[in-house]
Amino acid sequence: SLLAGQSWSTFFNVGALPNQIDFVGPVGTIFNRQPQVRWTSGGLQLAMENATTRLNYAVPNDATDDPDDLKLSAPVDNFHDGIPDLVARYNGKTGDLSWSVAGILRELSYENGDSDDSQMGYGLSLSGKWMLGKDDLRFMFNYGDALGRYLGLNAFNDGYVDANGDIETIDQWGGYIAYQHYWNPEWSSSFTLSMIEADNPGTGEFDLAGSLAESYQSAHASLWYSPAPKYSLGGELIYATKEMEDGRDGDLSRFQFSVKYGF
Numbered sequence: 732s733l734l735a736g737q738s739w740s741t742f743f744n745v746g747a748l749p750n751q752i753d754f755v756g757p758v759g760t761i762f763n764r765q766p767q768v769r770w771t772s773g774g775l776q777l778a779m780e781n782a783t784t785r786l787n788y789a790v791p792n793d794a795t796d797d798p799d800d801l802k803l804s805a806p807v808d809n810f811h812d813g814i815p816d817l818v819a820r821y822n823g824k825t826g827d828l829s830w831s832v833a834g835i836l837r838e839l840s841y842e843n844g845d846s847d848d849s850q851m852g853y854g855l856s857l858s859g860k861w862m863l864g865k866d867d868l869r870f871m872f873n874y875g876d877a878l879g880r881y882l883g884l885n886a887f888n889d890g891y892v893d894a895n896g897d898i899e900t901i902d903q904w905g906g907y908i909a910y911q912h913y914w915n916p917e918w919s920s921s922f923t924l925s926m927i928e929a930d931n932p933g934t935g936e937f938d939l940a941g942s943l944a945e946s947y948q949s950a951h952a953s954l955w956y957s958p959a960p961k962y963s964l965g966g967e968l969i970y971a972t973k974e975m976e977d978g979r980d981g982d983l984s985r986f987q988f989s990v991k992y993g994f
Contacts, residue, residue: 736767737764737767738769740767740780741767741776741780741833742761742780742881746829746860747858747870748869749869749907749951750911751923752953752955752967753967753969757909758949759871759907759925759926759927759947761856761858761873763880765780765781766780766781774821775820775821776820776821777819777820778820779817782838784889785889786889787891787892788841813849817835818834818836819833820832827863828861831856832856833855835855835856835881836851836853837851837852837877837879837889839877839898841892846892846896847896849898850900852890855873855874855875859871867911868909869909870906870908870909876900876901876903877889877890882927887929887943888901901932903929905925905928906926906927907924908923909923909924918956919957920953920955921955922952923950923951925950926947928945929944929945931943931976943976944974946974947971949970949971961992961994962991964988966986966988967989968984969986969987971983
């Protein structure tokens with residue numbers, strides 16, 4: 732019932748991760764592995780996990796206060812000497828539906844020269860896997876004002892430092908839905924749609940807000956071939972987009988292959 736060491740975050744329901752060839756998969760997933768102490772009793776899990784603060788803030792390139800000299804960065808000298816990230820999760824099962832609800836409480840802090848501050852943030856996650864015969868439907872929905880590095884491989888930072896040196900958190904949300912279908916005992920496919928978005932500050936609150944990412948979307952389609960037990964080959968097509976707060980956007984497409992042997 733007691734775990735102490737590095738493992739998947741208690742906030743992350745690994746069982747709901749889609750069976751895509753790309754290991755991380757959808758951009759809207761919680762995905763984090765870190766040192767922790769976890770206690771489990773039945774479906775209840777309580778954990779204290781490693782804490783790290785990542786912020787956007789404006790710092791002068793030199794000793795002047797000229798706004799033209801400001802740049803966007805994450806403080807390299809930030810540190811966290813407060814409480815660890817506190818996670819509570821409950822795993823349940825209703826018929827063919829396995830589900831999980833989790834909450835996280837975080838203390839964000841930084842120190843940069845004469846400026847320092849701390850702020851509390853939180854996150855919520857609902858995820859599950861619904862068996863449809865041999866097929867299944869997997870889902871995850873996340874919301875919080877300091878999801879930061881827990882969501883989408885740190886797609887957004889925890890928040891930003893305003894002109895007064897105070898930490899301001901950013902509301903973030905997103906998730907995915909994925910369907911896995913077996914065409915026959917040897918062939919199967921997975922299809923996933925995912926998105927995340929952040930409620931960034933306006934330029935009136937934060938001069939460099941236009942340089943922040945506003946949203947990401949991703950779509951995945953994969954085909955698996957399993958000619959023998961524990962042996963699979965497959966290919967996956969991914970299409971994804973990214974939008975910045977100032978209106979810039981971009982997209983990517985990727986086709987990747989995989990050979991997998993489980994033992």
